[in-house]
Amino acid sequence: MSFAFIRKRSKNYIVYLEYKDKETGKKVQKNMGSFEKKRDASKKLNELKDSIFNDELTLPNTINVESFLVDFLEKYKINLSITTYNCYLRICKKYLIPLLGKYKLEELKPIHIQNYVDDLVGVLTPQTIKIHINILNLALKKAYRLRLIRENVVDCIEIPRVRKFKNNIYNKENMVNLLQICKGTPLELHIFLASGLGLRISEILGLTWDNINFSENTITIDKITVRNNGSVILKSPKTESSERTISAPNEIIILLKEHKKKQLEAKLRGEIKNSSNLLFFDKNEQPIAQDVMSKKFNRFLKENNLEHIRFHDLRHSHVTLLINSKVPIKVISERVGHSNINTTLNIYAHALKEMDSEASDKISETLFKLG
Incomplete structure (x- = not known):
């Protein structure tokens, strides 16, 4: 198959045709013209491409x-x-x-x-x-x-404009209230992990006990749950940046120790096997689907007359609280597994805008209200 391209040589733009020699099988580049102006070279290039296309169009009437x-x-x-x-x-x-x-x-x-x-x-x-x-x-x-x-x-073609999704978040007061209400419930640890670490629901459900380092108070995220042909499986996260090890508050570590102790006691009684070493599993000891956890969380909010948010919004609430607490954006980005800082800046522009306004008020108070 042949193709054409432009290459600048000194002050001129040269159009080349590259093709495979039928006898030797080697690639050959042929000069098809030299031009002082790029627009003239582009015109020649387009003509050459049309010629190539007309000669090399493959099976036009057989592929649907x-x-x-x-x-x-x-x-x-x-x-x-x-x-x-x-x-x-x-x-x-x-x-x-x-x-x-x-x-x-x-x-x-x-x-x-x-x-x-x-x-x-x-x-x-x-x-x-x-x-x-x-x-x-x-x-x-x-x-x-x-x-x-x-x-x-x-x-x-034109496609419908996608409205930018606005995340619903809990403020500090609502988050503290949620954490108090969920204590002692089956969702307590899930909510603490999402609220206190900003973990995605798939990351929480993909945790195994080897991900928890009790001596260092750290948690490693290296698996997520996904649906595959009707069953739920564990797989690596979508991006390398999502695989990370982060420090955890002591309150969450204590909850994890209690959860592990209960699992060990259940194992000793022969009630469970947990051969997959999962923190959370269903009645068949298989990974839990994300939508199942979302529905449980929705019911929990309704039963306790709490403002409706998605489980994933606990992650957004967590990040917003970190931003408002003046934690550096780079640290936040790495902790929540974003591929780069720009992702964090784009998603949480609303919180940063509030901080910008606050910064303006502070500089006004510091510099212009000295008297």
Whole structure:
């Protein structure tokens, strides 16, 4: 397969054609013109690309969207987590293939994709529709690179605007009240881990006893729970930054020791085996699904007449409290497992804005109200 590119040499822009020599099998680069202005070189490049495309278009009448999507997803799943792959596969089978699968790749037009999006507006959320288009975009980008299509038609469509999600959080008073009410309940340790360490629900449910270092008062997060074909399994976190070891408050360590003691006593009585060494497990001693824990937490809030928040919002509340307590952003970012500081800054811009206003008030008091 041939391809063309521009390379700057001295003051000129040179368009090259690279192809494989049929006799030697080696790559050859051929100078296709030298230009003083980049726009002239770009024009020549586009002409050359059109020529290459027309000569090398592969099997234009035999590949339809359905067969290409299935093949693409099977090969691309190595880049996806189990949950994301299953989600993509479900979307392809339920929506993309039934509605777009019949079209041949080169026949797919922007209007087909736009109609697909418009038909789903009001049926699915903008966030979900965006996932559908992302799958299609990834697949068609590959089709374009393979010269199966002339353009990625996804680039031409409009998708519903995704409203920025506003996190509900508990303030310090509400958090303290929650921790008091949950004491002695089955959710006590879960709530303390989320509120006191900012752990995600999947991270809490993925903890095993070898993750707890009682001598150093630290907790290592190296597994999460995910659903896979109807069962719940343990797997590595999505990103390297999510794997981390953090120090834990003494109050949480004490709760963990009590929890471990109860498990050991239950083992000695022959009531449980816990061969997976999990902190939390269901009646079959299997990892607990995230949605199961979320439902339990929702019921707990209702039964105790507490303001509704998601379990994940305990993590947001935790981070907001750290920001308000003037803990450095870099420390917060590393503790909660964000890939970089910008992620923390973007998610918790509201709290930082309040701190900026507070800083303005303090400088005003310090410098301008001396008299």
